[in-house]
Amino acid sequence: xxxxxxxxxxxxxxxxxxxxxxxxxxxxxxxxxxxxxxxxxxxxxxxxxxxxxxxxxxxxxxxxxxxxxxxxxxxxxxxxxxxxxxxxxxxxxxxxxxxxxxxxxxxxxxxxxxxxxxxxxxxxxxxxxxxxxxxxxxxxxxxxxxxxxxxxxxxxxxxxxxxxxxxxxxxxxxxxxxxxxxxxxxxxxxxxxxxxxxxxxxxxxxxxxxxxxxxxxxxxxxxxxxxxxxxxxxxxxxxxxxxxxxxxxxxxxxxxxxxxxxxxxxxxxxxxxxx
Amino acid sequence: xxxxxxxxxxxxxxxxxxxxxxxxxxxxxxxxxxxxxxxxxxxxxxxxxxxxxxxxxxxxxxxxxxxxxxxxxxxxxxxxxxxxxxxxxxxxxxxxxxxxxxxxxxxxxxxxxxxxxxxxxxxxxxxxxxxxxxxxxxxxxxxxxxxxxxxxxxxxxxxxxxxxxxxxxxxxxxxxxxxxxxxxxxxxxxxxxxxxxxxxxxxxxxxxxxxxxxxxxxxxxxxxxxxxxxxxxxxxxxxxxxxxxxxxxxxxxxxxxxxxxxxxxxxxxxxxxxxxxxxxxxxxxxxxxxxxxxxxxxxxxx
Numbered sequence: 001x002x003x004x005x006x007x008x009x010x011x012x013x014x015x016x017x018x019x020x021x022x023x024x025x026x027x028x029x030x031x032x033x034x035x036x037x038x039x040x041x042x043x044x045x046x047x048x049x050x051x052x053x054x055x056x057x058x059x060x061x062x063x064x065x066x067x068x069x070x071x072x073x074x075x076x077x078x079x080x081x082x083x084x085x086x087x088x089x090x091x092x093x094x095x096x097x098x099x100x101x102x103x104x105x106x107x108x109x110x111x112x113x114x115x116x117x118x119x120x121x122x123x124x125x126x127x128x129x130x131x132x133x134x135x136x137x138x139x140x141x142x143x144x145x146x147x148x149x150x151x152x153x154x155x156x157x158x159x160x161x162x163x164x165x166x167x168x169x170x171x172x173x174x175x176x177x178x179x180x181x182x183x184x185x186x187x188x189x190x191x192x193x194x195x196x197x198x199x200x201x202x203x204x205x206x207x208x209x210x211x212x213x214x215x216x217x218x219x220x221x222x223x224x225x226x227x228x229x230x231x232x233x234x235x236x237x238x239x240x241x242x243x244x245x246x247x248x249x250x251x252x253x254x255x256x257x258x259x260x261x262x263x264x265x266x267x268x269x270x271x272x273x274x275x
Numbered sequence: 276x277x278x279x280x281x282x283x284x285x286x287x288x289x290x291x292x293x294x295x296x297x298x299x300x301x302x303x304x305x306x307x308x309x310x311x312x313x314x315x316x317x318x319x320x321x322x323x324x325x326x327x328x329x330x331x332x333x334x335x336x337x338x339x340x341x342x343x344x345x346x347x348x349x350x351x352x353x354x355x356x357x358x359x360x361x362x363x364x365x366x367x368x369x370x371x372x373x374x375x376x377x378x379x380x381x382x383x384x385x386x387x388x389x390x391x392x393x394x395x396x397x398x399x400x401x402x403x404x405x406x407x408x409x410x411x412x413x414x415x416x417x418x419x420x421x422x423x424x425x426x427x428x429x430x431x432x433x434x435x436x437x438x439x440x441x442x443x444x445x446x447x448x449x450x451x452x453x454x455x456x457x458x459x460x461x462x463x464x465x466x467x468x469x470x471x472x473x474x475x476x477x478x479x480x481x482x483x484x485x486x487x488x489x490x491x492x493x494x495x496x497x498x499x500x501x502x503x504x505x506x507x508x509x510x511x512x513x514x515x516x517x518x519x520x521x522x523x524x525x526x527x528x529x530x531x532x533x534x535x536x537x538x539x540x541x542x543x544x545x546x547x548x549x550x551x552x553x554x555x556x557x558x559x560x561x562x563x564x565x566x567x568x569x570x571x572x573x574x575x576x577x
Contacts, residue, residue: 009483016380017388020373024395026421027414027451031406034413042412043419081298089295096288097281106567108299113563115307116512118532119555122539122548123306123313146302149295168282178287207403210514214540225405247406258401 035248040240054245064246066220067227070137071250074212074223075205077141082152082201083194085145090156091186095168105154112150117210120147125214135217143215144205152197159193160186196265199257206254224250307556313549320543328546335550348526351551354534358511361446361530366510369450371502374457379487382465393458400455408518411448412437437520441528445516452515457502464498465491497573504566508559531555 029044035054037047058064092098093105124143125134133139167189171181187194209225216222219230228250231242283291314335316328345352377396381389399407414421415436423433436444472494476486492499514532516522522529522537529537531551539548 013380016376017392020377021392021395024392024399024451026425027407027410028395028398029421030413031410041419042416043424044421085294085298088291092283092288092291095281096283096285096291098285098288098292109567110560110563111299111303111307113508113566114556114559115303116555116559118512118514118535119552119559120303120306120310121535122545122552123310124302125539126313126318126545127302127306127309142298143302146298149299150303153295165282172282178283178291182291203401207401209404209518210536225403228405228409243409247409251402251406254401254403255398258397 031244031248031251034240034244037241037244040244042240054241055249057242058245058249061242063219063230064224064227064242067222067224068250070221070227071206071223071225073137074140074144075202077137078144078148078205079198079202081141081145082148083198086149086152086156086197087187087190087194088182089149089153090160091182093153093157094160095165108150108153112147115147117147117208121210121214124211128215134215135221137221140212140215143211144201144208148201148204152201155197155200156190156193159190159196163189192265196261199261203254203257310549310552310556313546314553316546318545318549320545331546335547336554338547339550339554349529351531351534353526354529354531357442357528358530358532360442361449361516362507362510364443364446365449365453366506367503369446370453370506370510371457371499373450374454374459374502375461375499377454377458378461378465379491381462383470396455396458399451400453404515405518407448407452408515411444411451411519415444438524441520441524445519445528445530448519449510449513449516453506453510457506460498460502461495464495468494497569500569501566504562504569508562508566511558511562512555 030042033044033047034041036050036052037045038049038051038053093101098104128134128139128143131139133142163186167185168181171185176184207225212223213226216226219227224246228243228246231239231246233239281288313328315330315332317331317334318328319325339351341350344350346356347353377392381392402410413419415423417423417433417435417438420436422436427433434440468491472490473486476490481489512532514536516528516530517533517536520528522533532555535548535551535555538544538551
């Protein structure tokens with residue numbers, strides 16, 4: 001009886017694992033094969049003939065290459081501003097006696113979950129319009145920064161809380177100014193936390209579609225998330241050879257960062273890290 | 276014990292907080308308050324209503340909740356209904372249910388199979404939006420798509436998923452897209468359970484499903500509540516279905532986020548779009564307050 005039950009449970013488990021694996025893997029197959037196929041196709045088939053010409057064609061397209069650069073500017077810019085501002089804020093929240101501390105943290109969490117990109121697209125567009133920031137990198141970076149900062153601050157605050165105070169106390173005894181102390185003592189110790197927050201912010205902006213779609217106008221400023229919709233024929237059908245190759249190129253940095261984070265820190269995750 | 280002196284003085288602390296507070300105030304707090312005012316005007320992008328928007332009272336909200344065309348396709352009620360189905364189907368049943376099932380099946384198992392499956396689920400979660408959108412448009416294609424190729428190989432008919440079953444398509448897509456969060460959350464919750472709980476149940480002769488129902492579920496209840504609230508919040512606010520169906524055909528997969536976008540950025544009726552945004556933020560506020568109160572209750576219980 002128990003043997004039968006054991007065998008049944010093994011079969012059930014194997015069946016479940018196979019179904020879950022198929023459900024998650026099957027939609028991804030197309031992206032692993034189509035970019036190397038000389039014929040554009042939506043089907044999953046062995047590339048015949050196998051080719052790297054699609055990538056060459058993408059690299060020959062200045063608009064497409066510039067769009068990857070634009071994504072880099074937007075994601076990198078947001079990453080820098082978010083990481084610096086969040087580090088300073090998290091440090092202040094942890095090491096100074098900020099009045100209304102509870103109210104401040106409560107309000108930050110509340111606003112960041114209530115005001116999402118989709119709920120705020122109308123006022124953010126009108127605000128950018130009023131400030132003359134429509135169709136600028138700065139406008140997109142600032143809009144992302146406002147949305148990402150609360151979560152970034154909370155992730156970093158946990159890292160700051162984990163630092164022993166003795167280093168900072170000795171730095172103070174030696175007469176270091178607060179700024180020097182943060183720059184020379186705290187930031188080097190906080191590097192893992194800043195790395196996590198920086199990578200997180202980068203990936204969020206790199207993959208985002210809606211905010212740049214709403215805030216940017218000129219083709220030469222479009223990030224890759226929007227430029228990918230430009231590989232269309234005159235008749236309006238996508239050129240699948242180029243689209244698939246471009247999609248793979250555009251996804252690669254995220255995959256590389258995932259591998260890096262996984263190898264370096266293990267893929268831990270923090271409460272609301274992905275929105 | 277000597278009271279610990281804060282390392283930063285208050286003025287320096289506030290100075291350090293200033294950059295972050297600036298961005299949050301200007302690009303998060305201000306827009307959320309300003310949108311309340313915009314929703315009471317006839318703000319547009321061009322023409323007279325762009326320069327001097329007029330106060331129109333609750334007209335925009337009356338339009339949204341007008342009982343005459345409330346549930347007609349292309350109107351707000353239809354979008355709200357689609358959003359509810361989308362959240363319940365892809366968030367609560369799909370992501371949370373599947374995430375819990377995977378976490379439970381692989382609880383206390385290690386090895387290659389687990390690594391591979393977890394990596395696949397996480398990959399589906401982290402690949403950029405437009406890339407997964409293209410993958411799914413290819414996957415669900417009527418003639419060449421992988422899903423239909425499999426179905427017809429099994430002797431089942433082909434379905435034109437994005438035309439015939441658009442809402443179901445984006446529900447399945449979003450389950451695939453977001454299960455990782457629930458899976459990871461429940462995995463870490465299960466990993467924290469003392470093994471003795473389950474051993475005691477096994478000694479007492481409990482079947483696996485009995486152990487699951489009577490021991491696992493009650494022990495990770497607070498994680499489940501947290502997960503369900505966050506998933507509801509995120510699923511309600513996601514815009515990605517737009518990249519797969521565009522909300523169509525004939526608004527059959529138009530969820531509230533897509534409706535906002537269409538009203539504001541395709542018809543340029545910002546007042547009306549702002550009214551939808553206000554309704555969205557009220558729903559978000561309810562969910563966020565529920566989340567924060569469970570967090571507090573947990574903190575107090577600890």
